[in-house]
Amino acid sequence: MQAVITLLLPASWRGWRYPLLLCGLLGLLSLHLWLDGGLHPAAQWAQLWQAPVDFSGLQFHYAALPRAAMALLVGAALGLSGSVLQQLTGNRLVSPMTLGLSAGAWLGVVLASIFLPGVLALHPAWPALGGAMLALGLVLLLAGPQGLNGLPLVLGGMAVNLLLGALATALVLLHDQYARNLFVWGAGDLAQIDWQWTLWLLPRLSPALLLLWLAPRPLSLLVLGLAAARGRGVAISTILLLLLAALWLSAVSVAAVGLIGFIGLVAPNLASLLGARQPRAQLAASALLGALCLLGSDCLALAFSQWAGDSLPSGAVTALLGAPALLWLARRNLRPAQQAAAPPSVVAGQRRWGRGGWLLAVSLLLLLTLLSVCLSPMPAGGQLRWVLGWPEALLWSLRWPRSLVALSAGAGLAMAGVLLQRLLRNPLASPDLLGLSAGGSLALLLAASWLGQPLLQGGPLLVLAGTLLVLGLLLWLGRRQGYAPGMMALSGIALAALLDALLQAVLAKGTADSFAVLGWLAGSSYRVSGAQALWLSLAVLLLGMLALAAQRVLALLSTGDGVAQGRGLVLERARLGLLLLVALLTAVVTAVLGPVAFLGLLAPHIAALLGARRPVAQLLLAAMLGAMLLLLADWLGRVLIYPRQLPLGMLASVLCGAYFIVLLCWQRLRRGGGR
Missing domain, CATH: 1.10.3470.10 (ABC transporter involved in vitamin B12 uptake, BtuC)
Structure with a gap:
């Protein structure tokens, strides 16, 4: 274990920081199991090694433990995904949430739930991955290569997030009988009733191990710039592969628990603050801190649910903690010039709007108003026919x-x-x-x-x-x-x-x-x-x-x-x-x-x-x-x-x-x- 720590973490992490984080993770894990299962730490340890014989044992083995494991896995996956995205773009404000990837994955899940329920039941990760890739393509087209390290990437992600969210809402409204079960999923809920989703997610997180092994060298060269990295042997296919791995980690997380925001933003920045400088150290530390952040957020959700007598989705808690973190990180990472203005992505037209244009605009507005009031379909003889005329009083x-x-x-x-x-x-x-x-x-x-x-x-x-x-x-x-x-x-x-x-x-x-x-x-x-x-x-x-x-x-x-x-x-x-x-x-x-x-x-x-x-x-x-x-x-x-x-x-x-x-x-x- 010490050899792994020495390999993955820099010198500043080899002292008290790593043991402190590990102790904090174990303490949070014990607190989480106590809040969810109702067993104190000694009873948890004893229950861990024996078969469940009563309700508290069943609750511990099939609800508390799977939920804690899911929080650790999803938090680590989102933290690692955010670290890869931030190192690829050189932008500390990038995450699956700010790029619209989570909203794209969510739209893919909604589409599959309505139109391809069999595919969603057998392969829930693929619709989510397709939606995330759609979102990323739109954001990259909006921001362009010159806007990857500034606000245009984040603002473009917000625009894509609004569009895909509106599409998902429209589909839910039009197909409510198929999408009724998606409300809790859309809020990001870690609650489990067995080990099914945990065992489903675990093998699909294998790209995380490949990232820790293969990603450090190309990421370290990308710090010099894309041209310099390509000159030193980093192929575009390698960059695309890293990007696809980050998308996959985000997509399978959405497929498993729904929308969980801000973990992929906060964890890599915390890793940087705590001394992780090299790519491999940043990746490993981001995964560890992501698991820690999501486990702590879920502890707060469980505590609130017990106090208020009503369930609170974990996604709401992560947003409550992550929104102030985004503001603080923006002030810390953006230069004054970037804070003052965001470069525009579009330019005004070359033509001038004259009198003829105003006359055309007024005419179109009047025509649309008349059509809105006077033209509509009406049932007649079991069929619909269009009726144009001034409507009756009612x-x-x-x-x-x-x-x-x-x-x-x-x-x-x-x-x-x-x-x-x-x-x-x-x-x-x-x-x-x-x-x-x-x-x-x-x-x-x-x-x-x-x-x-x-x-x-x-x-x-x-x-x-x-x-x-x-x-x-x-x-x-x-x-x-x-x-x-x-x-x-x-x-x-x-x-x-x-x-x-x-x-x-x-x-x-x-x-x-x-x-x-x-x-x-x-x-x-x-x-x-x-x-x-x-x-x-x-x-x-x-x-x-x-x-x-x-x-x-x-x-x-x-x-x-x-x-x-x-x-x-x-x-x-x-x-x-x-x-x-x-x-x-x-x-x-x-x-x-x-x-x-x-x-x-x-x-x-x-x-x-x-x-x-x-x-x-x-x-x-x-x-x-x-x-x-x-x-x-x-x-x-x-x-x-x-x-x-x-x-x-x-x-x-x-x-x-x-x-x-x-x-x-x-x-x-x-x-x-x-x-």
Whole structure:
């Protein structure tokens, strides 16, 4: 054993650090078994060597021990996977979670559960691996080779994470009878009832041993750069093989226990902090610390479950501990220049938006509004036929609030996206990126879950309170950096991941209301009243006028911090005011409609591609495009699977997200960045 320690760990680890970590792991293991099995350490040791004869023995052998073993295996696999990814990219903020690999693996599991249940039952790792590879390919196309060691890789991973998460949610809603058992799995749960999954996972972690043996030399050469490493004999196939091994470890972990975030981010950074410098030492230490972190997180989940009398998924605990860790690591690893701004991934169009374009945009908006109200399928003689005409009074009373809400919400989210993208100087920024929509949604869900009140009762006030609370946290976190765009984006990523994990914990209870909650989270306009529609349109109009009044501030911010300060702009006040305006726009839309992802990302981007470069032009054109996109999504949601309906937010998120990712990838390849 000492020879293995000497081989794997550097000199700084050969003293007290390794024995201390080993003692901590054994202590946590004993605590975990006591919390789960109810046996004190002496009884655990005695029970370990005898066959179970009573309920406590059965609980210890077939629930407590498999769960502890699963925590150790999954934690080690995620820590090792994160270490390989970080060393390959040279980016300490990379992990399976921040790259969207976990969301891709989750989408693969959902697809297989619905369409290929036999494949999922026999080979659950392969669908997860396919989804993870899809996510990685999209992220690499978005970031490009020049963005691997900075924020573009993380922000691109967040965009892919939103898209694949929206797709998974849409599939669960459309096939609830096949996906009902996936709620707990999606929250990341380590609970076991036998040794089946542990024995399934153990042989599939064999690539970990190959990584410890084969990876150190190419990883040590990659520190010099890709060109230097290739000059010293490191083939591209070797790098791809290492990447595939890291993907495999993440995929089999998701297949076994569901989504567990942040372990692959925290463990390698802790290993570096504790003195692991060489590649082999970093790999081994990351695996050990990953097992330690996940075992400790599961101890907290078990303790909370015993205290509250209700189960808490381990994924929620890891997010609760990992989100602050991401913020701290970002401050420690990012240079001031990277904190101040994230390099844009797309460029504006070369054409100019003139009078003819405005006339075309207004005409299309009016045409879509008329079609949304007047065109729909109707049953006639056992068949469906399309009817074009002004609706009757009853249908009119149902359709005009939905159309007005779609127009207002689309315009509000698009303007919020323009403000945020110009503020952060990054076209991948949106209200979803900062976690504002998630904060409002979580406030409403917690009130419905813990206080027992109806989901939509007191909705606007609760959503506004949750959104403003998230904004307050963002402002407090960004104050020391002067609300630097890069740090604000990373703070939003951390908070969004934390809120999403808590949201999954609420849904993991598996109650009859879970699908109703998912329907609202998908952005539903089913129950919108006329008063709510009028209230939303008035609020968006007033806030939009404030956004137009801030055109000079937006123009100066786009030129850079130095030029803006030279023209007399107080950066902190300007950023604070714009963030507050974004939060209010997001809150009023989310309160009425629910969260809608990607619309605030796509509409400003299309407006820029069409030639709207000035702040006023981009705000107005993006508002019109957002209104058209959400109105089209609402109409398609009503007619695609008539008489059933699709939530417009879910449909808009999937369509806009897919188009946005494809467009960015196409631009990256056209500019040669995909080589």
